[in-house]
Amino acid sequence: MDRLSADCRRIILEQSKRANVGHIGSALSVVDIITALYMRVLRIPSPGDPDRDRFILSKGHAALALYAAFYMKKWLNQEELNTYCCNESYLGVHPDHKLKGIDFSTGSLGMGLTMGAGAALAARMQTSKRRVFVLLSDAECNEGSVWEAAMFSAHHGLDNLIAIIDLNGQQALGYTRNVLAMNSMSERWRAFGWDARDVDGHDIQAMTDTIETLKETRGIPHVLIAHTTFGKGVSFMERQIKWHYMPMNDEEYEIALREIDHRA
Amino acid sequence: MRRPFIRTLTELARKDERIVLLTADLGFMALETFSESFPDRFFNVGVSEQNMMGVATGLAEAGFIPFVYSIVPFAVLRPYEFIRNGPMDHALPVRIIGIGGGFDYGTNGISHYGLEDIGILRILPGMNIVAPADHLQACEALKSTWNLPMPVYYRLGKDEVNTIAGLDGRFEFAIPQLIGKGTDILIVSIGNVTNEAAEALKILEGRGVQGTLMVVSHIHDSMRDNLADVLKMFCLAITVEGHFVNGGLGSLISEVVAENGLPCKVLRCGVRTFPNGLSGSQSCMHTLNGISGRQIAEKGLELLGKMPGE
Known part of the structure; x- marks a missing residue:
């Protein structure tokens, strides 16, 4: 496991334990994707730079992984991070644009890609080289609006738009194969006119390398189908539905921390 | 009110490059003045009102002033959550043009009536609702509200011939x-x-x-x-x-x-x-x-x- 990813995982565990909240499994599912983006990929001279790359966490419930990355970027200090889920904090369960570094508020599934499509169209109209990254969950693709945005982006050839699907095969109440099957994910996107690449969503180097090669495919939007494990890094959380919502007790917390440190 | 309104919008767009017009595949014989003048700033997004509102949010965040166009229920009811979480929450200058309102699409039936749009939009603090009484007022209203910082909803009736006697197209911000x-x-x-x-x-x-x-x-x-x-x-x-x-x-x-x-x-x-x-x-x-x-x-x-x- 990458040292940065391990540090971000430790933050996710510490903060969700301190705040006694859930969505731990989702944050652990995307933490390597977010680490790859914020540490290696995104061009953000400063969070307010109009020509920065945009990032939209369309699956807003994994925001804690994003706050961890902001801490690593030094956009948040420890004191600010410790306000996660506290009263009068901008660090809620879902990301809010009032927090420095958040480009768009999210939390309602199926909206991120539509805003991302607009942001990518804007970049092209302004002849900017900035790119737009949107991280979606696989179950989020149940929403019809995702496919409205997919059609629009392909029709307009928005090759500055990069969607990433966190394909962990789970959703709130069950496994996607049992709730609403989303099999052949990459073929679905290809059928909608996208350049789809399957990638290991926990391999930071592989994701970084894949994104680097996207610029060679022009004229169509890109999607990384990131194969991930829900709860990745904490053995008793991996692929377990209950960790979509449950907070940890003291014993679980100790075990989880030990596993993260051991794997790092 | 559509054609005079779009003509006025086209004139404004001539002076301000931030103005963009999106439609969800409606506006036959109404939008051509704009689309022919500014083909690069006109987008028919297809029959997808939710995406249209999301795209408008993304455009507005980057500095554009997007106008989105459809019939009232499709412009407001279908993408309502996208309006709330998009331009409202982000305080962005997206403009929603809803055609019809009330029973303007009388013979088209309930699907085309606009009977709850004002109610559900006016409860959003900060939202502007502009509902002109005739086409003269519609054009004046556009001229004085297109550049507001917050979202604006234009509820435009279809009549572009008759006018209200004594109104003479007057429109003032927040003043009846x-x-x-x-x-x-x-x-x-x-x-x-x-x-x-x-x-x-x-x-x-x-x-x-x-x-x-x-x-x-x-x-x-x-x-x-x-x-x-x-x-x-x-x-x-x-x-x-x-x-x-x-x-x-x-x-x-x-x-x-x-x-x-x-x-x-x-x-x-x-x-x-x-x-x-x-x-x-x-x-x-x-x-x-x-x-x-x-x-x-x-x-x-x-x-x-x-x-x-x-």
């Missing part, structure tokens, strides 16, 4: 427009039923009742005091709207009267029952729902203690 000087009764109207309200006033005058017509064309948090200033001069007000009776103009006026403790009785004329499948012209639908000029006048006479037949 008054027609007439009578003190017996205040008739308050919004948007494309103002012709019915004006007709009612005329009938009342024929019966010796002197009234004033207050045209509310802009709804915004900042305009409540301006409404109260007018309402405090009357003992009786009738509100007229092509909208369900709860949540829209009549509710707004009642709130202002109650919050200011004004001694003014309010009668709300609006749509009281869910459409039952019968459709017809706009005028027919107004009569079916008790909001024709004659019916409004009769209610006024009744309230004033004058029998309609007297």
Whole structure:
């Protein structure tokens, strides 16, 4: 496991334990994707730079992984991070644009890609080289609006738009194969006119390398189908539905921390 | 109001490159002035109103002023959550153009009626609702609101021929427009039923009742005091709207009267029952729902203690 990813995982565990909240499994599912983006990929001279790359966490419930990355970027200090889920904090369960570094508020599934499509169209109209990254969950693709945005982006050839699907095969109440099957994910996107690449969503180097090669495919939007494990890094959380919502007790917390440190 | 409005928008777009027009595949014979002048700033997104609102949010975040176009229920009801979480939450200058409103699409049936748009949008703090009474006012309203920092909803009726006598296209931010000087009764109207309200006033005058017509064309948090200033001069007000009776103009006026403790009785004329499948012209639908000029006048006479037949 990458040292940065391990540090971000430790933050996710510490903060969700301190705040006694859930969505731990989702944050652990995307933490390597977010680490790859914020540490290696995104061009953000400063969070307010109009020509920065945009990032939209369309699956807003994994925001804690994003706050961890902001801490690593030094956009948040420890004191600010410790306000996660506290009263009068901008660090809620879902990301809010009032927090420095958040480009768009999210939390309602199926909206991120539509805003991302607009942001990518804007970049092209302004002849900017900035790119737009949107991280979606696989179950989020149940929403019809995702496919409205997919059609629009392909029709307009928005090759500055990069969607990433966190394909962990789970959703709130069950496994996607049992709730609403989303099999052949990459073929679905290809059928909608996208350049789809399957990638290991926990391999930071592989994701970084894949994104680097996207610029060679022009004229169509890109999607990384990131194969991930829900709860990745904490053995008793991996692929377990209950960790979509449950907070940890003291014993679980100790075990989880030990596993993260051991794997790092 | 569509063509004059889009012509005005095209003129504004000539001076300001931030203006972009999106449509969800509607606007035949209405949008061509813009689309032919600025093909690079015109996008038919297809039949996808949710995506249209999301795209507009993304464009606005980058500095554009996107106008999105559809028929009222498709422009407002379908993407409502996208409006709330997008331009409202991010305080972005997205402009929603809703065509129709009330029973403007009379023979098209319930799917095309706009009977709850004002209610669900006016509860969002900061939202601007612009509902012009005629096409002259629509153009003036656009000229004075297109560059506001917050979202604006334009509710445009289809009539682009008739005008409201005495209004002369006047529009002022947060200020209702008054027609007439009578003190017996205040008739308050919004948007494309103002012709019915004006007709009612005329009938009342024929019966010796002197009234004033207050045209509310802009709804915004900042305009409540301006409404109260007018309402405090009357003992009786009738509100007229092509909208369900709860949540829209009549509710707004009642709130202002109650919050200011004004001694003014309010009668709300609006749509009281869910459409039952019968459709017809706009005028027919107004009569079916008790909001024709004659019916409004009769209610006024009744309230004033004058029998309609007297």
